[in-house]
Amino acid sequence: MLEITNLTKSYAKSDKKAVDDLTLRLNRGEIFGFLGPNGAGKTTTIKMIMGILTPDGGRITINGIDAGQESMRAKKMLGYVSDSHIIYDKLSGREYVDFLADIYGVDAVTRRIRCDALLERFHLKEAFNDRINTYSHGMKQKISVIGALIHEPELWVLDEPMTGLDPQSSFELKELMRAHCAAGKTVFFSTHVLEVAEKLCDRVGIIVNGRLVLVGTMAEIKAASNDKSLEEVFMSVAGGNRDWLNANG
Amino acid sequence: MGQFITVFKLLVKNMFKRGGARRSRVIWIAYAVIGVCAGTMVFGLCMAVYALAPVFANLDLLPELFTLVMGAACVTVILFGLAPMMSYLYFSKDTEFFLPLPVRSSTVYLAKFLFIYLTEVAVVAAFLLPVGITLGATLGLNALYYAVMLFSVIFVPAVPMLLVALLAIPLMYVVSFFKNRGALTSVVLVLLFGSVFGLYYFMLARINLSTGGEEADPIELIEGMRRALVGVCNLLPPLYAIARFALMSDVFVTLPLSVPAAMGANVALFIACVLLLLSLTVCISAAMYRKSAARMLEGSRKRSALKDYAVKSGTALSALFKKEWKELFRTPAYAFQSLSGTVLSPIWVLFISFSLQTTVGTAESVLGSANFRWFLLVGFICMVAVSMNMGAATTYSREGKMFYYAKMLPVDYITQVNAKLRLYVLISTATIVIDLIILAVLMFDWLNLLCAALFLLLYNYGFNCFCLLLDLSRPKLTWTTPNEAIKNNGNSMLTTFLNMGISVILVGLPLLAVALVPVLWLGLLLSWGFLIAAGAAAAVVFHTLLFKKAPELYRRILGSVSTR
Numbered sequence: 001m002l003e004i005t006n007l008t009k010s011y012a013k014s015d016k017k018a019v020d021d022l023t024l025r026l027n028r029g030e031i032f033g034f035l036g037p038n039g040a041g042k043t044t045t046i047k048m049i050m051g052i053l054t055p056d057g058g059r060i061t062i063n064g065i066d067a068g069q070e071s072m073r074a075k076k077m078l079g080y081v082s083d084s085h086i087i088y089d090k091l092s093g094r095e096y097v098d099f100l101a102d103i104y105g106v107d108a109v110t111r112r113i114r115c116d117a118l119l120e121r122f123h124l125k126e127a128f129n130d131r132i133n134t135y136s137h138g139m140k141q142k143i144s145v146i147g148a149l150i151h152e153p154e155l156w157v158l159d160e161p162m163t164g165l166d167p168q169s170s171f172e173l174k175e176l177m178r179a180h181c182a183a184g185k186t187v188f189f190s191t192h193v194l195e196v197a198e199k200l201c202d203r204v205g206i207i208v209n210g211r212l213v214l215v216g217t218m219a220e221i222k223a224a225s226n227d228k229s230l231e232e233v234f235m236s237v238a239g240g241n242r243d244w245l246n247a248n249g
Numbered sequence: 250m251g252q253f254i255t256v257f258k259l260l261v262k263n264m265f266k267r268g269g270a271r272r273s274r275v276i277w278i279a280y281a282v283i284g285v286c287a288g289t290m291v292f293g294l295c296m297a298v299y300a301l302a303p304v305f306a307n308l309d310l311l312p313e314l315f316t317l318v319m320g321a322a323c324v325t326v327i328l329f330g331l332a333p334m335m336s337y338l339y340f341s342k343d344t345e346f347f348l349p350l351p352v353r354s355s356t357v358y359l360a361k362f363l364f365i366y367l368t369e370v371a372v373v374a375a376f377l378l379p380v381g382i383t384l385g386a387t388l389g390l391n392a393l394y395y396a397v398m399l400f401s402v403i404f405v406p407a408v409p410m411l412l413v414a415l416l417a418i419p420l421m422y423v424v425s426f427f428k429n430r431g432a433l434t435s436v437v438l439v440l441l442f443g444s445v446f447g448l449y450y451f452m453l454a455r456i457n458l459s460t461g462g463e464e465a466d467p468i469e470l471i472e473g474m475r476r477a478l479v480g481v482c483n484l485l486p487p488l489y490a491i492a493r494f495a496l497m498s499d500v501f502v503t504l505p506l507s508v509p510a511a512m513g514a515n516v517a518l519f520i521a522c523v524l525l526l527l528s529l530t531v532c533i534s535a536a537m538y539r540k541s542a543a544r545m546l547e548g549s550r551k552r553s554a555l556k557d558y559a560v561k562s563g564t565a566l567s568a569l570f571k572k573e574w575k576e577l578f579r580t581p582a583y584a585f586q587s588l589s590g591t592v593l594s595p596i597w598v599l600f601i602s603f604s605l606q607t608t609v610g611t612a613e614s615v616l617g618s619a620n621f622r623w624f625l626l627v628g629f630i631c632m633v634a635v636s637m638n639m640g641a642a643t644t645y646s647r648e649g650k651m652f653y654y655a656k657m658l659p660v661d662y663i664t665q666v667n668a669k670l671r672l673y674v675l676i677s678t679a680t681i682v683i684d685l686i687i688l689a690v691l692m693f694d695w696l697n698l699l700c701a702a703l704f705l706l707l708y709n710y711g712f713n714c715f716c717l718l719l720d721l722s723r724p725k726l727t728w729t730t731p732n733e734a735i736k737n738n739g740n741s742m743l744t745t746f747l748n749m750g751i752s753v754i755l756v757g758l759p760l761l762a763v764a765l766v767p768v769l770w771l772g773l774l775l776s777w778g779f780l781i782a783a784g785a786a787a788a789v790v791f792h793t794l795l796f797k798k799a800p801e802l803y804r805r806i807l808g809s810v811s812t813r
Contacts, residue, residue: 012547050349053546075351082345090263102255103350 007058079153487522569668590637628756711787
């Protein structure tokens, strides 16, 4: 589904590589959790997948389509929930979702069906006609999710999606991710909440200083770490414990 | 095309959805005030055109008059166009929003460019239609003139847009250097006003040069004026061409053409210029849009290495002062509303003092006397230096839902008031001092300087105390964006208009005294005595009221503020 090969990125004003030779393959129908400490390169990687940043080197393909060569075709398969707030917050929730539906070419009947289901799920029906700048952080996150799913993307990318969500909305979001995968599609999300990653993800990857230091299913990680929890594994690799990595492959 | 329209609709919706149904009365009043001011200005111009049009017609200078009207419309495009050009294209905040979407950057750019262009068309329409209709109605011009006027409304903005696109480039780099949107707005405003004044003085100089001064005979004078106007119009060939086309002028520049041929040549020149200028504008702004988008995405990760870390301690008062200052300076909306006066007021004082020296009466008359100019300028400083600092009048409103923080601090309310008061008094004082230095350099007079300084500093202190007291009595703590806290706030509007009124009264009365009292020293003594007494009274009364009432007002607000 998503194939990243030797992806590298340095920012113009920095000597350090934000993402360093990252190679990763995501399969259809899986939830992939992208973990790492602050400044590790998670958001930079996501922004390159989404076409916001241009990689210095490497290749990204989505469903076999080269995101660098055929960006428009590739973007049509993506849905994105960013970690920052919606910039056009003077629009109402309905106008925002309509805008995205128009851009992705979703017809009126389909958007109505999808929108109703998502609004029901997130309990956002009453606020749908209100302006986004009157929403709470959690409500903004929810409308952003609805906007990202209105065209039912093949690959749904979320950057720190759980931030600011109440337990119920967080649960609904996790359910949505599962449902998305059950429909044969793929979810890629970054998070700091290790418990969420542990329970939700089919596979996780840990990025530290721009390098992907660990990728595997939960079972593989547990097996390699003598049944340690994800938190302990994360602390070992993200805390700079290379011995653990060397010892556990 | 569909995506282009969708993006364009998004920009329009976002622009016009400011308040929705919850628009408060204050905003409507603000719009009404702006409408009245703009309406008055346009009405004044219409009256001027109504009075001057027959004179220009008799002198066979109608195309030149219409060119000047369109030129003035172009100046409004520059004034109103720079900010949208920078915020929508060069400092676009929505790059990250659009890039993940399956829309081409060129589509987004073109939608934005069209949006900016149409806002400028609206500005030109608001200016050109009433003035142009007045010109047409006064002289009974034919249908062709009105048709061309409508055509001009649509295409005239293309002429100054290239200048707007070019001017915005250095500004963008200057602003990137400061990394502060407050600085951006100040720089833009300084440049805008500088350009307008520069243009004004350039035109005056040209007219003066061509008329040969006051000694020239009337025929010389008229010829000189004609030469000057034609000279200015020649600098604006597309506008001059379309004006000549509209008025069916029989001569195109210096070519001996028949009327139809001249009209054809004029319209062809206008269209060619518009197309060329538009193409250049699109090329330049598109390149800058791409470049600035890349800069914003790539350049945001610069970190300055920590070289030295010194630990400094201070008092609670200084800590609160620094916190207030940093919040003010680092929030663009706040910085602009509080500090723009410090940047703009000296420029205005400089230009106005120059203007007064050259245009108001002679040295022998009362109006031309140095004392009169001093009072007039002190009134102006009082008006702008104090009014434009809206910091004090909104300081509590700006705390918003964080106001409860005041209660958590182990610092008494008087100290908290003191920290705020010191900052805003200091900002206005700095402005006043800079303005007075300019006055001292241009028209030094120790007595006027000393008295003006005393009055302005006392009045400034009193007025800032009043502003704090007002905002503490009725703060607007509920808002969603920083702009709302300061712009849609009744306190800032009330204090601005109140200060303007007070300034006019305070300085109007002494002006009368200087003009009417036959003995000059007595007039001066009475005038300055009145002003200083009024300033001192304001300072004492409002200082006392503020510090007496502050604790109680704090408790009252904290009793009602939500901590969620």
